[in-house]
Structure formats: structure tokens, C-alpha cells
Amino acid sequence: MAELVYPPVVGLARTMFKALDLRIDMRGTEHVPRQGGAVLVSNHIGYLDFVFCGLTARPAKRLVRFMAKESVFRHRISGPLMRGMKHIPVDRARGEHAYAHALRSLRSGEIIGVFPEATISPSFTLKTFKSGAARLALEAGVPLLPVALWGTQRLWTKGRPRDLRRSGVPVTIRVGEPLRPGAEESAASVTERVKTRVQELLESAQRAYPVRPKGPEDTWWVPAHLGGTAPAPAPARASEDD
Template identity: 50%
Template sequence: MAREPVYDVLTGLVRTVFFAQGLRIDITGQEHIPRVGPAVLAVNHTAYFDFMEVGLIGRRSGRNVRYMMKAELEHGIVGFLMKHCKAIGVDRGAGAESYGKAVDSLRSGELVVVYPEATISRSFEIKEFKSGAARMAIEADVPIIPVAIWGAHRVWTKDIPKRLGRHRYPINIRIGAPISPVDDTDELSATTRASMIELLAEAQRDYPMPRGAAWVPARLGGTAPTPVQAAILDREELARRKAAREAREADRARRARG
């Protein structure tokens, strides 16, 4: 692995955070993360900081993974970190360009992290997938490696108070066997999603989950929203964001007119 000083420093900080919080991380399937060669890492998304666990499994195989991050973050300190960690900026207004950068990264031999659900799952179940992960795997002719993380959402997720102190939460990570790309995007997405559902169930098996807890899926006796309820909350959040964005744009226009 080529030395990347900024990435090395960030990795050290992440390990320090894990140690301070007392996180107990259990990983199975590490052998599926290749030490050389490209792949799409398809990861479920339940927490704001679950990217740190993904970085950990990459480093355990001697790899620096490449994240796809919002292009609007490409300034200041975060922009500096993105540049030096070879992150891929995602611009929703220029999706084809962002997608092309991800494919180029795969063709150059990188491990590219993709969250096929696109946004955090409020139900903590696997949401429906966007097609990007499958399409880039097909175009770059690389495998998809499914990954399921369970427990990171207890630290910080949507709608639940964050717990950033020392709590010694267990976090289970399950990595599946690589899935070879097929020509049909829908088929590849469905196969990947089915694998991730199985991996998530495996990660949840024997995990202590008290009934009525807000971080426990409704299916398992918790009070997290059901997938249907979560979808409604997601739509309401998008509507609020759109209204806030339009208000900011209108305010800028008024000030520009003087």
C-alpha cells in the first residue's frame, strides 16, 4: 500500500476514537476484501459515522478505500481531506461526471465505497437500492462486495440522541463474497440487496436488542419506524430541505436586486 500521510493520520484518529468509545468490533468475511485489485464495496447505511468502520476493514486488508462524498463539501478542511484521501465528489447537478470519476477510480484499481440506499435508513432495514453501484460495477467490470454493519447507529443516527462518549457498544460487520458483475443492472442490484439482507440478519443474530428501544427495528420488537413510516419521514425531510433551499435562493436573489 502506497503511503498516504493524510489518510494515515485520519486512520490513527479513527482508531483513537474507537478506543476512547470502547467499541467492540467483530468482523467476519475479512478475507473477501482483496489486497489488490478493484471492487465496489456496497455498504448499508444506518449511521453518520459508519464510513469509519468501512475504512477499518479496508486498512485490515492493506487498502485505502475511496469514498463518494457530496461535492459541496469540497472546500476548507473537508475539501483538503477529500483531495488527499482521493475521495470522489458527488455533484447531483452533474451526476454523469461524478459517476465517470467513480468508474475511472475502479479502472485504476481502487476500492470504491457506495451506499446503494443513498441515505440513512431510519428503519435500520435495507432500503430499496439506487442503480449506481451496479452500473459502475458493470461498466468497470469489477465485482461488488456486499457489507452489512450493525450497531454503529447506536452512536449517531437520525432522530435519536447521539452517544459520542464511552459506551462500549458492540459493532458487528459482516462481509459477503464478491458478486461478479452481470449485464443486467436490475439483476445485479437485486442480487446485491438480497446478499446484504442476509448479511444484516447475520450481524443482528445474538446481538442484545431490548424491546422498545428506539434503535431496534420494529420487526425485532423495537420502536424504530417501519420501512413504510421511514419512507414518509424521508419524504417530509426532503420537502423541508427543498423549501429551505428555495428560501435561501429567494433571499439571495432579493439581496442581489438591492
């Protein structure tokens, strides 16, 4: 079936990023499978993360179908776009429907995008990973593709105003080699393994990031353990929505 919405949206995003002169440093895209199903697993630090994760699959000429909360699909602007791009709505009260939808898509050869932290991490560090991505990979018999993003929080994130007019913001993206779950592995074991890999990629992206805070007022986007003023992980978990 022809993709009438997704390619134009990708083109619009690229045009916007070019207009903003975003400095996107994206490495590891050769690891994205050129065919067959896979579960893309990424950290979640900003509202535009799905756009940047989707870019990682374009060199392989693939499209990523993201699992996203149902409220996004009810929005008058984002809703038609999300449905047109064939993303998957997740109703937390009836999560089994989204799971079954994603499983069918994986078995038909699609790449499914999952943010296993479920919500944006205000601390910009990894929260606990939910096991859904691992369970999907195990049941569908497909690999997990670990991805780490850094810098996207500076554009638009939870608790901060959008800053989509600032030009020259660097965004660093790292894609790791696919992880193939063993037939006898548990979902918990696979989840821990992919979280460890995303953490390694995140640290690599942070080390490579070309910008440091310009002063005390510009440390909000840096995690506490790196000397910034983002909320420490424990308070961040306590304040976030379930």
C-alpha cells in the first residue's frame, strides 16, 4: 500500500531541521535492518524523539511505526498525521490491543519503535525499562535495535517551553548493533540487556556532544551526575505521571 503521509512528513521535518541549522550527528545507521521486522528501542528525553529515531531508518529506506499514547491520536493536528503514518495508539487501560497490533506488524516485516521508559525522563537519565519491547521481540522472533538520543531535550521537553526557533542546536544520535534475544531468555533478561546497551550508547552520545552549558542558567538540560541542574533521577520518578 502506498505511503501517502509518512514520506512528506519526513521531508517536512528535514526541511525544518535544515532551516534551524540543526547539527545532527547520526552514526550507526548501517545497523538498521534493510528488511524484516525489528523493535527499535530508544531513550526518551524530548517530544520530538520519534522524529529523530525515525531518521535513523531512512538510509535503509525503512519507516518506523511508533507506539504512542492514545491522546496523541485524538489531537486535531497530530491525530490525522499519526494515523496516516500508521503509528500504533496505546490505550494504557487496554494495552493488549496495541501489543497485538505491534506483534502483527513485526511479523509482517515492519520496524516498530518503542520508548520503554513509557514517558519522558525529566532527569535525562534512563528510567526503568518496561518489558513490552523485549516481549514483542521474543514472541515475534525479531531483533531489538538500540538507539540513544542526546540534545533533543534542548528543543522541546517536558516542563520547558518549546524552543524551535533556536538555530544550530546539536543533536547526537547513536544506533547500536541489533540484539537478538536467545530462545530461552526471559523478557526480564532481554530488557536488562537492551537497557545496558542503550546506556552505553547514551554515554557515547554525551561524550561526543559538542556543546557544554554556557553558564549557570543553561545547565537545566544536563543531568545532575554530569554537573547539571536537571532533577535527580529519584525525584524525577516521583513527580512524573504514571
